[in-house]
Amino acid sequence: EVQLLESGGGQVQPGGSQRLSCAASGFTFSSYAMSWVRQAPGKGLEWVSAISSSGDNTYYADSVKGRFTISRDNFKKTLYLQMNSLRVEDTAVYYCAKEGPQPPDYFDYWGQGTLVTVSS
Protein backbone atom coordinates (compact mmCIF):
# COMPACT_ATOMS: atom_id res chain seq x y z
CA GLU A 1 0.00 0.00 0.00
CA VAL A 2 1.38 3.37 -1.04
CA GLN A 3 1.81 5.76 1.89
CA LEU A 4 3.06 9.32 1.92
CA LEU A 5 3.52 10.95 5.32
CA GLU A 6 4.32 14.65 5.51
CA SER A 7 5.83 16.35 8.51
CA GLY A 8 7.49 19.63 9.45
CA GLY A 9 4.56 22.02 9.35
CA GLY A 10 3.86 24.60 12.00
CA GLN A 11 3.77 28.31 12.62
CA VAL A 12 6.58 30.53 11.36
CA GLN A 13 7.07 34.28 11.18
CA PRO A 14 7.17 36.15 7.88
CA GLY A 15 10.70 36.01 6.47
CA GLY A 16 11.40 32.76 8.30
CA SER A 17 12.23 29.28 7.06
CA GLN A 18 10.65 25.85 7.33
CA ARG A 19 11.61 22.42 6.04
CA LEU A 20 8.96 19.90 5.11
CA SER A 21 9.55 16.18 4.77
CA CYS A 22 7.54 13.43 3.11
CA ALA A 23 8.32 9.82 3.99
CA ALA A 24 7.29 7.37 1.29
CA SER A 25 6.57 3.65 1.49
CA GLY A 26 4.79 0.95 -0.47
CA PHE A 27 6.41 1.68 -3.85
CA THR A 28 9.84 1.99 -5.45
CA PHE A 29 10.45 5.61 -4.47
CA SER A 30 13.51 6.06 -6.68
CA SER A 31 11.48 5.26 -9.81
CA TYR A 32 8.95 8.07 -9.60
CA ALA A 33 8.90 11.83 -9.90
CA MET A 34 7.36 13.62 -6.94
CA SER A 35 5.69 16.98 -6.35
CA TRP A 36 4.54 19.34 -3.65
CA VAL A 37 1.05 20.81 -4.00
CA ARG A 38 -0.44 23.33 -1.59
CA GLN A 39 -3.91 24.50 -0.65
CA ALA A 40 -4.49 27.79 1.12
CA PRO A 41 -7.36 27.80 3.65
CA GLY A 42 -10.67 27.64 1.78
CA LYS A 43 -8.93 27.84 -1.60
CA GLY A 44 -8.06 25.51 -4.47
CA LEU A 45 -5.04 23.39 -5.25
CA GLU A 46 -1.78 25.00 -6.41
CA TRP A 47 1.20 23.05 -7.72
CA VAL A 48 4.38 24.23 -6.00
CA SER A 49 7.36 22.17 -7.11
CA ALA A 50 8.40 18.89 -8.71
CA ILE A 51 11.51 16.73 -8.87
CA SER A 52 12.51 13.96 -11.22
CA SER A 53 12.99 10.41 -10.01
CA SER A 54 16.77 10.78 -9.88
CA GLY A 55 16.64 14.27 -8.41
CA ASP A 56 18.57 15.72 -11.32
CA ASN A 57 15.73 17.93 -12.53
CA THR A 58 13.63 20.32 -10.45
CA TYR A 59 10.74 22.58 -11.33
CA TYR A 60 9.07 25.45 -9.48
CA ALA A 61 5.95 27.57 -9.71
CA ASP A 62 6.73 31.24 -10.31
CA SER A 63 5.22 32.07 -6.91
CA VAL A 64 7.97 30.19 -5.04
CA LYS A 65 10.91 30.29 -7.47
CA GLY A 66 14.06 31.47 -5.73
CA ARG A 67 12.61 30.92 -2.24
CA PHE A 68 11.76 27.18 -2.13
CA THR A 69 14.05 24.23 -2.86
CA ILE A 70 12.84 20.70 -3.52
CA SER A 71 15.11 17.71 -2.95
CA ARG A 72 14.94 13.99 -2.32
CA ASP A 73 16.93 11.22 -0.69
CA ASN A 74 16.23 8.00 -2.55
CA PHE A 75 18.04 5.92 0.08
CA LYS A 76 15.87 7.32 2.85
CA LYS A 77 12.78 7.33 0.56
CA THR A 78 12.07 10.88 1.60
CA LEU A 79 11.06 14.03 -0.24
CA TYR A 80 11.88 17.49 1.11
CA LEU A 81 10.80 21.07 0.62
CA GLN A 82 13.02 23.80 2.05
CA MET A 83 11.03 27.01 2.30
CA ASN A 84 12.86 30.31 2.86
CA SER A 85 11.73 33.94 2.96
CA LEU A 86 8.23 32.80 3.84
CA ARG A 87 5.32 35.14 3.22
CA VAL A 88 1.84 35.31 4.71
CA GLU A 89 0.48 34.10 1.38
CA ASP A 90 2.48 30.86 1.71
CA THR A 91 0.09 29.79 4.48
CA ALA A 92 -1.42 26.51 3.29
CA VAL A 93 -1.69 22.79 3.71
CA TYR A 94 1.23 21.29 1.84
CA TYR A 95 0.72 17.88 0.22
CA CYS A 96 3.35 15.65 -1.27
CA ALA A 97 2.15 13.74 -4.29
CA LYS A 98 3.50 10.84 -6.32
CA GLU A 99 3.45 11.15 -10.09
CA GLY A 100 2.24 8.46 -12.44
CA PRO A 101 4.65 6.37 -14.51
CA GLN A 102 5.09 8.73 -17.47
CA PRO A 103 6.07 12.22 -16.27
CA PRO A 104 4.92 14.90 -16.60
CA ASP A 105 1.93 13.06 -15.37
CA TYR A 106 -1.02 12.96 -13.03
CA PHE A 107 -0.69 12.55 -9.28
CA ASP A 108 -1.91 9.11 -8.32
CA TYR A 109 -1.24 9.23 -4.58
CA TRP A 110 -1.31 12.09 -2.09
CA GLY A 111 -0.23 12.42 1.51
CA GLN A 112 -2.46 13.69 4.28
CA GLY A 113 -0.85 17.13 4.19
CA THR A 114 0.94 19.33 6.72
CA LEU A 115 -0.20 22.83 7.63
CA VAL A 116 2.23 25.73 7.40
CA THR A 117 1.05 28.98 8.94
CA VAL A 118 3.04 32.13 8.25
CA SER A 119 2.05 34.77 10.75
CA SER A 120 3.58 37.24 13.15
Add this chain to the structure above:
Amino acid sequence: SYELTQPPSVSVSPGQTASITCSGDKLGDKYACWYQQRPGQSPVLVIYQNSKRPSGIPERFSGSNSGNTATLTVSGTQAMDEADYYCQAWDSSTDWVFGGGTKLTVL
Protein backbone atom coordinates in the same frame (compact mmCIF):
# COMPACT_ATOMS: atom_id res chain seq x y z
CA SER B 1 0.51 31.35 -18.67
CA TYR B 2 -1.90 28.47 -19.09
CA GLU B 3 -5.21 28.51 -17.21
CA LEU B 4 -8.01 26.03 -16.57
CA THR B 5 -11.51 27.31 -15.83
CA GLN B 6 -14.20 25.40 -13.94
CA PRO B 7 -17.67 26.45 -12.79
CA PRO B 8 -17.64 27.20 -9.04
CA SER B 9 -20.59 24.94 -8.34
CA VAL B 10 -22.79 22.25 -9.84
CA SER B 11 -25.93 20.80 -8.28
CA VAL B 12 -27.51 17.45 -9.00
CA SER B 13 -30.33 15.34 -7.60
CA PRO B 14 -29.51 11.88 -6.25
CA GLY B 15 -29.48 9.27 -9.02
CA GLN B 16 -29.12 11.86 -11.77
CA THR B 17 -26.10 12.68 -13.93
CA ALA B 18 -23.72 15.52 -13.09
CA SER B 19 -21.32 17.04 -15.59
CA ILE B 20 -18.41 19.25 -14.55
CA THR B 21 -16.51 21.10 -17.25
CA CYS B 22 -12.92 22.31 -17.40
CA SER B 23 -11.91 24.78 -20.12
CA GLY B 24 -8.48 25.69 -21.42
CA ASP B 25 -6.86 26.68 -24.68
CA LYS B 26 -6.52 23.57 -26.84
CA LEU B 27 -7.02 21.43 -23.75
CA GLY B 28 -8.00 18.54 -26.01
CA ASP B 29 -4.38 18.37 -27.18
CA LYS B 30 -3.26 17.60 -23.63
CA TYR B 31 -4.04 14.92 -21.07
CA ALA B 32 -6.57 16.04 -18.46
CA CYS B 33 -7.20 14.41 -15.12
CA TRP B 34 -9.65 14.91 -12.27
CA TYR B 35 -9.40 14.79 -8.49
CA GLN B 36 -12.11 14.47 -5.86
CA GLN B 37 -11.59 16.16 -2.51
CA ARG B 38 -14.05 15.58 0.28
CA PRO B 39 -14.09 18.08 3.18
CA GLY B 40 -11.05 17.71 5.40
CA GLN B 41 -9.49 15.03 3.20
CA SER B 42 -6.67 14.83 0.69
CA PRO B 43 -7.40 14.82 -3.05
CA VAL B 44 -8.08 11.48 -4.72
CA LEU B 45 -7.46 10.80 -8.40
CA VAL B 46 -10.72 9.75 -10.10
CA ILE B 47 -9.87 10.14 -13.81
CA TYR B 48 -6.50 10.25 -15.58
CA GLN B 49 -5.40 10.54 -19.19
CA ASN B 50 -8.81 12.06 -20.07
CA SER B 51 -10.96 9.00 -19.48
CA LYS B 52 -9.19 6.27 -17.52
CA ARG B 53 -10.33 5.26 -14.06
CA PRO B 54 -7.82 4.21 -11.38
CA SER B 55 -8.42 0.96 -9.60
CA GLY B 56 -11.15 1.33 -6.97
CA ILE B 57 -12.93 4.27 -8.59
CA PRO B 58 -16.58 3.45 -9.33
CA GLU B 59 -17.69 3.06 -12.94
CA ARG B 60 -20.14 5.94 -12.52
CA PHE B 61 -17.17 8.30 -12.93
CA SER B 62 -16.19 8.94 -16.54
CA GLY B 63 -14.26 11.57 -18.44
CA SER B 64 -13.80 13.04 -21.90
CA ASN B 65 -11.61 15.71 -23.45
CA SER B 66 -11.97 17.42 -26.81
CA GLY B 67 -11.40 20.84 -28.27
CA ASN B 68 -11.06 23.29 -25.41
CA THR B 69 -13.10 21.38 -22.85
CA ALA B 70 -12.63 18.37 -20.59
CA THR B 71 -15.69 16.97 -18.86
CA LEU B 72 -16.10 14.83 -15.76
CA THR B 73 -19.40 12.97 -15.69
CA VAL B 74 -20.85 11.34 -12.61
CA SER B 75 -23.72 9.02 -13.48
CA GLY B 76 -26.25 7.89 -10.90
CA THR B 77 -24.84 10.42 -8.45
CA GLN B 78 -24.82 9.39 -4.80
CA ALA B 79 -24.66 11.47 -1.63
CA MET B 80 -21.08 10.30 -1.09
CA ASP B 81 -20.07 12.00 -4.36
CA GLU B 82 -20.65 15.42 -2.82
CA ALA B 83 -17.18 16.98 -2.86
CA ASP B 84 -14.91 19.46 -4.58
CA TYR B 85 -13.59 18.37 -7.96
CA TYR B 86 -10.43 19.72 -9.60
CA CYS B 87 -9.23 19.26 -13.15
CA GLN B 88 -5.52 19.30 -13.89
CA ALA B 89 -3.29 19.31 -16.95
CA TRP B 90 0.36 19.84 -17.78
CA ASP B 91 1.51 22.63 -20.03
CA SER B 92 5.08 23.51 -21.02
CA SER B 93 4.56 27.18 -20.06
CA THR B 94 3.29 26.64 -16.53
CA ASP B 95 4.05 22.98 -15.76
CA TRP B 96 1.26 21.44 -13.69
CA VAL B 97 -1.89 23.57 -13.55
CA PHE B 98 -5.15 23.03 -11.68
CA GLY B 99 -8.58 24.39 -12.34
CA GLY B 100 -10.16 26.50 -9.61
CA GLY B 101 -12.37 23.64 -8.45
CA THR B 102 -16.07 22.85 -8.61
CA LYS B 103 -18.23 22.12 -5.60
CA LEU B 104 -20.63 19.31 -6.44
CA THR B 105 -23.77 19.44 -4.33
CA VAL B 106 -26.12 16.48 -4.24
CA LEU B 107 -29.51 17.93 -3.34
